[in-house]
Amino acid sequence: MDHPDTPLNPSAAPQPPAGETTKAVTAGIEPPAFEKATIVVQSGDFDKLQSAFIISNGALAMGMEVSLYFTFWGLTRLKKDGGLDSGPLSKMNMLGLGKWMVKRRMKKAGAVSLERLAQDFKELGGKIFACDMTMAIMGIKAEDLRQDLIEEYCSVGTYIEEARHSTITLFI
Amino acid sequence: MADTSLDVRGETCPVPLVEVRKALRKAAPGDVLEVVGTHPSSKKEIPMAVKALGLELLSVEEEGDTWTIRIRR
Numbered sequence: 001m002d003h004p005d006t007p008l009n010p011s012a013a014p015q016p017p018a019g020e021t022t023k024a025v026t027a028g029i030e031p032p033a034f035e036k037a038t039i040v041v042q043s044g045d046f047d048k049l050q051s052a053f054i055i056s057n058g059a060l061a062m063g064m065e066v067s068l069y070f071t072f073w074g075l076t077r078l079k080k081d082g083g084l085d086s087g088p089l090s091k092m093n094m095l096g097l098g099k100w101m102v103k104r105r106m107k108k109a110g111a112v113s114l115e116r117l118a119q120d121f122k123e124l125g126g127k128i129f130a131c132d133m134t135m136a137i138m139g140i141k142a143e144d145l146r147q148d149l150i151e152e153y154c155s156v157g158t159y160i161e162e163a164r165h166s167t168i169t170l171f172i
Numbered sequence: 173m174a175d176t177s178l179d180v181r182g183e184t185c186p187v188p189l190v191e192v193r194k195a196l197r198k199a200a201p202g203d204v205l206e207v208v209g210t211h212p213s214s215k216k217e218i219p220m221a222v223k224a225l226g227l228e229l230l231s232v233e234e235e236g237d238t239w240t241i242r243i244r245r
Contacts, residue, residue, distance in 0.1 A: 019184045057190050061186065062223070120194075123194065
């Protein structure tokens with residue numbers, strides 16, 4: 001049975017006004033609505049996307065809200081015809097040989113795919129924002145992108161507005 | 173007695189943590205969740221998440237490579 005409206009669901013938690021600290025412990029289980037991680041995903045490298053989603057899913061699992069801002073090379077990984085995991089390794093890619101080896105070792109170690117990480121991210125209430133300037137520069141239309149993953153299209157102002165209220169903010 | 177059981181044996185970072193959170197979201201307040209796993213860091217980190225979520229950690233037991241954590245939502 002699903003209980004989406006219980007306080008464990010951060011999106012259901014009442015949002016305190018900006019700048020005000022509260023101890024939101026209604027029913028003893030509500031994470032403070034403030035605890036937020038905001039991450040810019042600028043890189044399209046396979047290993048960096050892996051890091052971004054693992055950190056995000058950890059943060060969501062530990063009760064934080066998470067927003068990922070996909071821009072530039074990161075955004076190209078959200079293209080329908082691109083494939084989330086189609087990027088090269090940031091180091092030692094060796095024309096794909098290095099990546100092939102890393103993927104094989106990941107499989108052996110039981111590491112999950114980027115697609116699985118992205119699905120878990122959505123299920124736990126994470127939000128993905130797509131940079132509209134990158135879309136204009138690269139000639140990417142909304143219908144070219146994975147709209148099943150994207151929450152909103154925006155630019156820097158939305159990122160700053162979230163980042164200034166975040167306890168974790170990273171640029172990957 | 174646990175109301176829900178979760179088996180994450182063989183799963184690695186961040187799956188045990190994520191699956192615990194998913195199971196807790198589905199549980200009703202007061203329900204007990206029992207998680208069995210083998211990923212070493214998760215044995216420490218699931219209790220951290222339980223604390224961060226303000227829930228009750230009932231027990232952490234270990235036998236060989238396998239740990240069992242019980243949580244009350």
